[in-house]
Each structure stands twice: as C-alpha cells, then as structure tokens.
Amino acid sequence: MRKAIEGEKMHAYPGMVALVTSQLEERSNVMAAGWHAYIGASPGMYGIALREETFTYGLVRPSGIFGVNFLPAAQTEAIQGAGTFGGHEGGKLERLGLGFEPGLKTGVPILSDAYMAYECRVVDMNAYGDHYWIVGEIVQVYQDEALFGADGLPDLSKLSIPLYMGRASYRILDERAENKIHRL
C-alpha cells in the first residue's frame, strides 16, 4: 500500500544512462549521468545534472560544450565504469575502451559505439539542490538509422537498450518485452 514517506527518496530509474563527454583543450572525459532529459525542441535542448566536484563539470563549465551519448546493451560494463571511475587521472575514454571521434561542430568526443548522440553548447546552468542542471542546445545529432524503424522508434529486433536500475544493476530491454499500443 502506498504511504507518505519521511525524508528524501530518489526515484529516477529504470532509465537510459547518458554518457556525457567533455573536452577542454587537450583534456577529455566521459562520465555516466543518470539524471538527464530531453527538455525542448525548435531548437532541440538537452539537460544533464552534474555535481560541481566532477571532472566533467570542470571541463564543461569553461568550454561550454558537452556530448550526450547512448550506448547499446553490449556496453553496460563501460557504462558502469564511466559512472564509477573518476576522470582526474586522465585517459578515462581509453581505459574504458571507448573509441570516439571529435564532434563536427564543437570537437567534443562522440563515442563510436553510440547509436544516438548529441553535441551540445551550454545555454544555461543553475544549481538545484546538490547538482547543477546544465542545459545545452543540440547543435549536431548523430544516429545509427539502421537500428530505428520507419516509425522513428528504436527497432528492438536490432537494438537492445540497457536500462539502469540503480546500484550497478541494469535490465536489458529487447524485443521479448511485452508490447502495448494504445491508439486512443
């Protein structure tokens, strides 16, 4: 039975993990962000929540650019590593075995294995609670169109999507998951 709960209780998952890439001069990084959202269109806008003490924040703040990358289910170990290891030692992309190319518009790393990715320029940044909410305008989209159907949705017969549940645990969404369609 549902009841009122004292204090805080974070409920953000199951959900996709955004791998946030960053670049400032010769330094680059990748981290996993569980708190993120597509938040506007015309132009497309993407928001990510970052703590100030992350290495990524230290790169995004002065550079004003970040990447948002979505990896398929085969890559959950790299996703977990991106969420667990710090970036201060450098070379985190290489340590995680994540190939990348510089983005066309900003040079921020775009992961080679991302089936969908965005290059963003920061347009706003505000602190809410213990995180900064960083809003970027999407200036370049990347997509593996072969993994999406004619309706624009992911084709789960070709693309298995990892959903983070919390506590290092992932569930894989694939075509075996029950499908419900409600055209009202």
Next chain:
Amino acid sequence: MRKAIEGEKMHAYPGMVALVTSQLEERSNVMAAGWHAYIGASPGMYGIALREETFTYGLVRPSGIFGVNFLPAAQTEAIQGAGTFGGHEGGKLERLGLGFEPGLKTGVPILSDAYMAYECRVVDMNAYGDHYWIVGEIVQVYQDEALFGADGLPDLSKLSIPLYMGRASYRILDERAENKIHRL
C-alpha cells in the same frame, strides 16, 4: 552505421512517464510528461518540461505546485489518455478513472494507483526551445514500499514498469528482462 543527421531528432525514450498532477482552487488536472528528470538532492528536486499552452501549465504557473506520479504497467491506457486528451474540458482525472487524494503538503492530487509520487513546490521556471522547464522542490514523497526490495530498487517480481517508446507504444519491464550487474 552511425552518421551525422541534419536537423533535429528527439531521442528521449524508452523511459518512464511522469503523470503530472496540478491544482488551482477548484480546478485540477493530470497530464503525461515524457520529458522529466530527478535533478538534485538535499533537498530532492524534480524537473518537468511543459508547453505553455497546456492546461497544466496554466494551473502550475499561478499555484506554484505540482505532483509527479508513476503508475504500474496495468495503467498504460490511463497514461496514454493523460498524454492524449486535453484538460480544458475539466474532470480529466475522473474521465481517466484515476482516483486520487489531496497531497499532505500542498493539496495537489496524488494518484491512488501511483507506486511512487512526489509533491513539489516550484522553485524555478525557464523557457528552453518550445517548452518550459519547471523545477520543483520535493516537499513530500509517497511510495508503496512493498513493491521495492531491501536494496531500494523496484522489485520486478512484484512491480511491472511501463516504459514509453513513443507513438502510443509501451514496453513492459518485468522480471523476465535480462539482468546485468557490474560491481567494479
């Protein structure tokens, strides 16, 4: 193969749908928001993207309160109805068959079938692209604790979670989904 795409391409799903409830004097409403995120802790903060022309925006802006509700998989038809029908005619909660109680802190409707819900007070609101991003401080949490495990994660043997895919289509996440745990 991944390639650069011209123009916009929204990728926000699969993901949970937030049923946003609102109340202003005698008027109440519910709508489905696909663009939303938990964005900060200490205190908990939740963000929702709303277009200005929605009935919900018209209630949230002057009242400064909203609810965020998560429904189980049995309720996908009501979720789709909340995302499809407008609120201007009134009585949308009743039309969708959604029971509710007034929230303890703000009086905003909290859905009886929500396994998790938040009552929020607006702390900030900014336009990004064609949506407003509305940030609320979570002032009261509701949870059906019997549906969560000792680790705090949803217990998928008891709770099936609907994931919106886009275009009226949902996939159901239940215990049959492959589980991967990466403790690094």
